[in-house]
Amino acid sequence: MNLSKILKNGFLILVASLVLSACATQKKATTGQMQGDVYTGSDSVEYLASGVPDRVFFATNETVLTTASRETLRKQAAWLRKNSDINVVLEGHADERGTREYNLALGERRANSAKDYLMTYGISSDRISVLSYGKEKPVDSGSNPLAWSKNRRSVTVKAN
């Protein structure tokens, strides 16, 4: 892991917290399953191990990690440290409200923002690969904000 990456991550996290606090004061749109437009429910979430959720969710057009996402990824990092023989693929996804090609890039960027965070918690980049599906593999076929929020995600999948 190189230093610039760590610095970049630190910066991302800082930005994320700034954005979040800004959001929190502006709009407290909590529908029970969404905060802002980030999904907070447990529908579609699977577990890598007991208490280790497999996915994190993103705001529209965003790639920064929320507080909840960082907590999830810290649990994943702890689990990966314990299971050093397991490698993972981070599958990045976008909702259907964007052009196909841009969404492929966005999914790649989301998965990488999860990867960078796992790396800052000591997981070697050799153990993590990234795969973007863009808008190609929605988990929810709905055409509404809640469905879209479930689809904007990075899912950690065991590679072996």
Added chain:
Amino acid sequence: MLFRYLFILLVLLPVKVFALIEVDITRGNLTPLPVAVSPLAIDKNSKENFKKILKKENLGSEISMIVENNLKQSGLFNPLNKDAFLQKPDIANLKPRFEDWNLIKAQALVTGKVTFADEKLRVEFRLWDVLAGKEMMALAFTTVPSNWRRVGHIITDKVYERLTGEKGYFDTRIIYISEEGPKTNRIKKLAIMDQDGFNNKFLTLGNELVLTPRFSPTNQMVTYLSYFRNLPRVYLLDIETGMQEVVGDFPGMTFAPRFSPDGKKIIMSFAKDGNSDIYTMDLENRIVERISNHPSIDTSPSYSPDGKYITFNSDRSGYQQIYIMNSNGKNVKRISFGNGLYGTPVWSPRGDLIAFTKLHKGKFYIGVMRTDGTGERLLTENFYQEAPSWSPNGRVLIFYRETKTNAKGEGFSAKLWSIDLTGYNEKMVKTVTDASDPSWSSLLSN
């Protein structure tokens, strides 16, 4: 060679241009030109032979139906009902009785005949200006019988060109992605069909996800994205031989490929460590060149027809917008400044316009703007539509549209649509399955 069997043999009586009928295609045509397409005459012997080879009862009327359908779909012509025709098809070699065609209000008339000679299909046809009582064009050519649908398309192209002054777009094909299955688990295949939806062929089996196919300038090759072995990479497919090869085998994802106008390079995005930039690969020497270098997402590159410029979309301003740059990556300029997000810029074959997808206030638009970003015109609005591709004459755009699902998440479909540059003549393009990511070929018989 895919199209070597098509020879245009001779032009009968080349006609000087008089002030005859003209169709203005720069405006939406509210009164399409009434045209009579007389069924092509066919002698008894030819009829029997074609029936044997092609299983078509009367090839003459089959071909004229292709012409009629093409003319109708263009929105610029109104092919008249054959039941009203007073003269029989056997007028191919005669001067038509213009009074008879005038009576049914035809302004243009297409006549011709088709014969079977030396195992080949020979067609001759003429275009007449009914009001002026003059022949506007006469043409004959020979091809293999299996090309009979293309004969109809070529006749249409010639008629269209003579009447509008611009090249047609009927003897062309569409490469696209065929889609089946539920929205959460779509099976996608590479498919190709004639512009009018006939002769559909699947080029992949659906075992891996494939996306965004685009023709080479000669239509022989296709570049596309395949998830073969779960590695999203840009591939090249030779349509004739079926040979496939990976061209974007970089340590990351390669996507959004297109050919350069000379067919020698592939331009594409390469994503690594969360950053997508634009690269080219020379197909001869495999030299890879980095064209854009920015920490933002740069994707959907498309060359200008002269190869000097590249348009692409980038979120370097914070949101997805359209940019142009020199083909070496220098002199990057943002050109989209309207409200909303802009993506999928694609340069018109005429060079003067860029078509794009725009997302604004929850709606998707297909639009065009000049290459300096001025003159933005939105042609169509919908819940979801994107990825326009130009007809080879730059007059029509084909794109795909996805439906909004209901409260239960049901009712998803993806279809191809086309619309004229004028904003008129919006219509669904028939496909055998659901479809997306269309790419229009150039004229096959050029």
